[in-house]
Amino acid sequence: MTSEETPVGTLPGTGALLDVRDLSTKFDSPRGAVRAVSNVSLSLERGQTLGIVGESGSGKSVLSRTIMGLLPRSTASVTGEIIFEGEDISGFSDDQYRQFWGTEMAMIFQDPMTALNPVMKIGKQITESLRRHMGMDRTTAHDTAVELLRSVRIPEPAKRFDVYPHQLSGGMRQRVVIAVALACGPRLLLADEPTTALDVTIQAQILDLLEDQQRERYMAMILVTHDLGVVAGRAHKIAVMYAGRIVESAPTRKLFADMKMPYTEALMSAIPRLDAPPHTKLSAIRGRPPQLVNPGPGCAFAPRCPYARDLCSEERPVLRPVEDDPDHLFACHYPVDSAESIEIKDHLRAEQMVAEAAGGGDSDGW
Amino acid sequence: MGLLRRLLQLIVTVVAVTFFSALLLQLLPGDPVEVLAPFSSEEQRDVIREDLGLDDPFVVRYAGWLGGFVTGDMGNYYTVSSKRPVSDRVADALPISLQLMIYSQLISLAFAIPVGVYAAARKGRIFDKFSNATAFAMLAIPNFALALLLQYFLGVKWQLFPTSGYTKITEDPSMHFQQMVLPCVTLAVGQFAVYMRLLRSDMIATLQQDFILLAKSKGMSSRRILFRHALRPSSLTLLTVAGLSVGTLIGGALIVEVLFQIPGMGLMLAEAIATRQMVAFQSLIAIVAILYVLVNFGVDLLYSALDPRIRHDRTR
Numbered sequence: 001m002t003s004e005e006t007p008v009g010t011l012p013g014t015g016a017l018l019d020v021r022d023l024s025t026k027f028d029s030p031r032g033a034v035r036a037v038s039n040v041s042l043s044l045e046r047g048q049t050l051g052i053v054g055e056s057g058s059g060k061s062v063l064s065r066t067i068m069g070l071l072p073r074s075t076a077s078v079t080g081e082i083i084f085e086g087e088d089i090s091g092f093s094d095d096q097y098r099q100f101w102g103t104e105m106a107m108i109f110q111d112p113m114t115a116l117n118p119v120m121k122i123g124k125q126i127t128e129s130l131r132r133h134m135g136m137d138r139t140t141a142h143d144t145a146v147e148l149l150r151s152v153r154i155p156e157p158a159k160r161f162d163v164y165p166h167q168l169s170g171g172m173r174q175r176v177v178i179a180v181a182l183a184c185g186p187r188l189l190l191a192d193e194p195t196t197a198l199d200v201t202i203q204a205q206i207l208d209l210l211e212d213q214q215r216e217r218y219m220a221m222i223l224v225t226h227d228l229g230v231v232a233g234r235a236h237k238i239a240v241m242y243a244g245r246i247v248e249s250a251p252t253r254k255l256f257a258d259m260k261m262p263y264t265e266a267l268m269s270a271i272p273r274l275d276a277p278p279h280t281k282l283s284a285i286r287g288r289p290p291q292l293v294n295p296g297p298g299c300a301f302a303p304r305c306p307y308a309r310d311l312c313s314e315e316r317p318v319l320r321p322v323e324d325d326p327d328h329l330f331a332c333h334y335p336v337d338s339a340e341s342i343e344i345k346d347h348l349r350a351e352q353m354v355a356e357a358a359g360g361g362d363s364d365g366w
Numbered sequence: 367m368g369l370l371r372r373l374l375q376l377i378v379t380v381v382a383v384t385f386f387s388a389l390l391l392q393l394l395p396g397d398p399v400e401v402l403a404p405f406s407s408e409e410q411r412d413v414i415r416e417d418l419g420l421d422d423p424f425v426v427r428y429a430g431w432l433g434g435f436v437t438g439d440m441g442n443y444y445t446v447s448s449k450r451p452v453s454d455r456v457a458d459a460l461p462i463s464l465q466l467m468i469y470s471q472l473i474s475l476a477f478a479i480p481v482g483v484y485a486a487a488r489k490g491r492i493f494d495k496f497s498n499a500t501a502f503a504m505l506a507i508p509n510f511a512l513a514l515l516l517q518y519f520l521g522v523k524w525q526l527f528p529t530s531g532y533t534k535i536t537e538d539p540s541m542h543f544q545q546m547v548l549p550c551v552t553l554a555v556g557q558f559a560v561y562m563r564l565l566r567s568d569m570i571a572t573l574q575q576d577f578i579l580l581a582k583s584k585g586m587s588s589r590r591i592l593f594r595h596a597l598r599p600s601s602l603t604l605l606t607v608a609g610l611s612v613g614t615l616i617g618g619a620l621i622v623e624v625l626f627q628i629p630g631m632g633l634m635l636a637e638a639i640a641t642r643q644m645v646a647f648q649s650l651i652a653i654v655a656i657l658y659v660l661v662n663f664g665v666d667l668l669y670s671a672l673d674p675r676i677r678h679d680r681t682r
Contacts, residue, residue, distance in 0.1 A: 068583060099585070106583060115579075117581070118599060118674070119598045119672065119674060120594075128594075129586070132585065132586065133585060164674040166674070166675050177580065180584065
């Protein structure tokens with residue numbers, strides 16, 4: 001556990017906070033190895049937000065749990081490097097991770113209904129890590145916990161300290177989960193679909209709260225979601241995941257301005273837009289997420305991709321930078337703005353117009 | 367559940383249990399007096415018949431017993447040479463059975479909880495497999511066989527504990543506990559196996575919950591996660607079954623009481639059946655039933671202590 005030497009060139013407080021290199025996570029299953037995460041590389045600066053976007057089954061939750069070191073060691077095998085503050089933590093034991101959990105990195109879970117211990121008062125669930133990591137005595141921990149509850153905007157925090165989770169609403173519980181995660185001042189917060197289980201009206205409140213807390217504490221955050229809309233205005237960078245791989249990553253503005261990957265485009269058109277004419281149909285992505293056991297040689301998205309050609313199912317496209325922009329990476333043979341794809345897009349649009357003109361036709365297309 | 371409803375439940379249980387057990391006893395062949403006092407004169411027999419109400423119809427006899435029982439008269443207990451009020455005998459026998467029950471419960475829980483918790487935490491690994499195999503072996507051994515084995519090895523061969531007898535704790539505490547070791551261990555072994563398996567499977571389910579992962583991601587130690595976070599929500603089934611087995615342990619520890627010569631309720635019940643003493647038998651059964659209901663009332667109170675969700679449902 002004692003860090004005997006500081007790696008050369010990585011003084012604490014400089015460089016990226018988190019640098020993930022070529023990370024893969026496999027699970028053993030009776031049908032063969034499930035490659036939940038394959039060759040993922042990403043980096044995150046201090047105080048910044050990285051959005052990881054993908055459908056269910058894209059490996060985004062496994063990725064965040066791999067970074068946290070929370071996967072059961074008996075079933076998950078992890079390769080690659082997870083460099084946190086200049087130190088590779090990927091080979092850490094639970095005991096070593098325990099020094100990191102809570103104080104360096106913390107996690108927020110999807111479902112606040114199950115994330116809190118039902119038989120423990122919420123105050124206690126906050127103070128136990130304060131007492132363990134910060135060595136606080138009972139009264140200091142109590143006062144700090146009340147302050148934390150106040151900072152996540154729970155009304156009457158001193159009174160709420162002694163209630164059990166089931167006495168709170170879902171939104172309130174998620175605030176408690178956030179307070180638990182923030183208690184020991186982590187430098188990295190992993191939020192795994194933090195608003196998916198909440199009412200739409202609460203979602204924005206929770207996201208705003210996370211953003212405020214992040215700014216106040218100068219904390220980096222990985223925001224995992226299936227909803228591009230959630231990360232659109234909040235993340236500095238976005239990585240789109242499909243079938244366990246990053247298929248496109250870019251600073252948020254660039255991604256929205258110039259998306260290359262047909263999957264990103266498909267995710268985008270699944271978000272309702274305020275500027276679209278009324279009654280515009282949202283398009284769904286055809287088919288299902290791919291299976292992760294024995295994947296074929298080609299692009300995993302090819303079977304569902306409207307622009308796919310023969311090459312796509314034969315050879316997997318590598319993640320490559322956009323010309324003269326090393327920050328924007330994508331993995332596609334025929335990106336959305338390539339001549340081949342535009343041709344298909346025009347063709348599809350023409351077909352749809354014909355169908356609509358013929359009346360009676362379902363504008364959905366399938 | 368309100369206290370009134372509890373009381374009603376208690377009454378219904380006691381009446382039902384004693385009525386049907388009396389009915390069963392009624393079916394046994396033979397004249398009870400013949401069994402009780404084989405060498406007595408006809409006058410003595412008439413006195414006994416009168417006392418036990420043997421000439422009355424069954425229902426009248428039952429009603430008579432019930433009337434006596436609720437006013438504190440539990441009838442007389444006959445032996446070949448004498449008769450004593452049942453209440454006197456119960457005053458001797460009940461504490462013994464309760465001690466036997468409490469000690470064996472404590473022993474089985476003291477082992478079942480840590481073993482169950484660690485077996486769940488190490489599911490599928492050597493400790494888990496070993497403890498499961500041991501538990502099945504323990505379940506498979508009948509009480510009497512285990513009692514004889516323990517008596518032979520620990521009692522006779524290695525002279526570690528006395529093989530039989532009972533001494534009051536007030537008379538000689540050291541002797542009391544020495545004598546209680548073997549019978550309590552005999553009873554505890556089977557209980558341990560059941561409790562351990564129950565706790566293990568509930569723990570395994572609990573350990574897959576998100577809140578366990580949250581506790582882990584807070585940097586809590588495994589021991590704290592197991593015992594402070596996972597144990598309490600996993601212990602409701604264990605508690606239920608522990609409560610239910612109290613009845614068995616008070617009245618049904620017959621074989622153990624016989625083999626270890628412990629004058630508890632089980633021994634007395636068996637004697638009462640063998641000698642067709644309906645009045646005494648009904649009284650004993652009623653006492654066991656009352657204790658059973660009371661203990662399970664206590665278990666219900668413990669539920670709400672263990673799980674605040676139940677507590678708040680009730681006050682709502």
